[in-house]
Amino acid sequence: MNPFSYVPATDTSSAVALAAGGAKYLAGGTNLVDLMRQGIETPRELVDITRLPLADIEEQPGGGLRIGALVRNTRVATDERIRDRYPVLAQAILNGASPQLRNRATVGGNLMQRTRCGYFYDRHSACGKRDPGAGCAALDGFNRTHAILGTSESCVSVHPSDMCVALAALDAVVNIAGRDPVPLVDFHRLPGDTPHVETMLAPGELVTSIDLPPAQPGRSVYLKVRDRASYAFALVSVAAVVRMEAGRATRVRIALGGVAAKPWRAYEAEELLTGTSLDDELIHQAAGQALAGSRQRAHNAHNAFKAELARRLIRRALQGVRS
Amino acid sequence: MSSIQLRLSVNGREHELELDSRVSLLDCLREHLGLTGTKKGCDQGACGACTVLLDGERVNSCLVLAAQCADAEVTTIEGLASSEAGRAMQKAFVRNDGLQCGYCTPGQVCSAVAMLAEYEAEVPSAVGEAGLTDAEIRERLAGNLCRCGAYNGILAAVREVAR
Structure with missing residues (x-):
């Protein structure tokens, strides 16, 4: 790990000022400390933001909730308001990481997680995230866990968060110090030819909280498929949030995890299903639609199985929430 | 090297420490306080061998910087x-x-x-x-x-x- 100075922040504006000068924000540290130990992140200064007053879950005037960026993941999943009104969010968080990590990891840090692509972590491999323009060793490497949607020739990594998949399906909004809020679905960026640009944040900007809009009546589910029963990143996950009225789905939200560099909303599938009774045939068609744009390389596509896995998971999720 | 000073309570005993800012809670316990009951497995938050209680909650001590534990109460297996x-x-x-x-x-x-x-x-x-x-x-x-x-x-x- 490179040497760095450590500064505990006492207020948000001084933290932002330090970051504007090149310091990196440190919260739970469950991702950043690891990346620093691997030499992937090399900040000269860390500004510890964990004592800033951004650790509350508050009711919003319109009936939504505001979750401070420094609320620990365990606390979000334990909060009764979240469990009652946004159960898909609690489920997604509990399906991620381990209890030890969730006790430490914050909501803002979860949002800012970097990919777990093995080539990103291996400094001897080509990676355009670490070294802009360097290419992508995963293209011709072991890419079984990699992306099938929104990829580019520069990067096929996936965003590792479970929480963000649920937030995408809940139409959450990200609040950022000193600028307008951003819908969560616009927060993360697809790689294009700049895979090192992972979010729409400018350097030094600080996520302060996440807003959940008022909960919709209806049902939701988070399903996750992984290589072992627990404590593993998703191969594919699905968050489905559906509002049923008189046997018809009047509002459908489907978000996928493990398939792209951002939580992936299946807008066309949602549209296809809205206003219908979610019968099996339509669900089948919608699942196909959701993966229509999936791309695997002609050769060396260890991840080709993910498209079918995602289709099946979408069908199972929708069959589960329609009753 | 950039150093930090902190007060840390481990298993009910107070310590005044001056450490390199890079030292993890795990290394602080093992190398600086001689509490080798806590084990280093993967050193990357994947195995749980380094689990300790930080203010009563279980955490992976390899991913916590000691600097972040100022005035905290740590309980290890020895405690x-x-x-x-x-x-x-x-x-x-x-x-x-x-x-x-x-x-x-x-x-x-x-x-x-x-x-x-x-x-x-x-x-x-x-x-x-x-x-x-x-x-x-x-x-x-x-x-x-x-x-x-x-x-x-x-x-x-x-x-x-x-x-």
Whole structure:
């Protein structure tokens, strides 16, 4: 790990000022400390933001909730308001990481997680995230866990968060110090030819909280498929949030995890299903639609199985929430 | 080198420390305070061998910078060994063959003791079953790997204490 100075922040504006000068924000540290130990992140200064007053879950005037960026993941999943009104969010968080990590990891840090692509972590491999323009060793490497949607020739990594998949399906909004809020679905960026640009944040900007809009009546589910029963990143996950009225789905939200560099909303599938009774045939068609744009390389596509896995998971999720 | 000063309470004992800012809580315990009960497995938050209680909550001490623990209360396996809950769990691990090589055991015991407290505090799990079923115990201890595969013994030990 490179040497760095450590500064505990006492207020948000001084933290932002330090970051504007090149310091990196440190919260739970469950991702950043690891990346620093691997030499992937090399900040000269860390500004510890964990004592800033951004650790509350508050009711919003319109009936939504505001979750401070420094609320620990365990606390979000334990909060009764979240469990009652946004159960898909609690489920997604509990399906991620381990209890030890969730006790430490914050909501803002979860949002800012970097990919777990093995080539990103291996400094001897080509990676355009670490070294802009360097290419992508995963293209011709072991890419079984990699992306099938929104990829580019520069990067096929996936965003590792479970929480963000649920937030995408809940139409959450990200609040950022000193600028307008951003819908969560616009927060993360697809790689294009700049895979090192992972979010729409400018350097030094600080996520302060996440807003959940008022909960919709209806049902939701988070399903996750992984290589072992627990404590593993998703191969594919699905968050489905559906509002049923008189046997018809009047509002459908489907978000996928493990398939792209951002939580992936299946807008066309949602549209296809809205206003219908979610019968099996339509669900089948919608699942196909959701993966229509999936791309695997002609050769060396260890991840080709993910498209079918995602289709099946979408069908199972929708069959589960329609009753 | 950039150094930091902090006051840290470990197992009820106060320490005044001056450390390199890079030192993890794990290395602080092992290398600076001589508390080698806490083990370094992967050093990247994947195995749980370094689990300790930080202000009462279980964390991976390899991913916590010591600098972040100013004025915190840390409990390690050495501290748990002199508590009733810790002793009971240790004895249950022995009785139920909850270990083979023993390297992951301090982390397993710390994690199990904290897990029971989390369960009492109604922290949910992804399994979501009523009561501390075997599936619940396995899920709630998923953050601690055992390469010897003593999981069935660990499960039996925790079940015995939970009962």
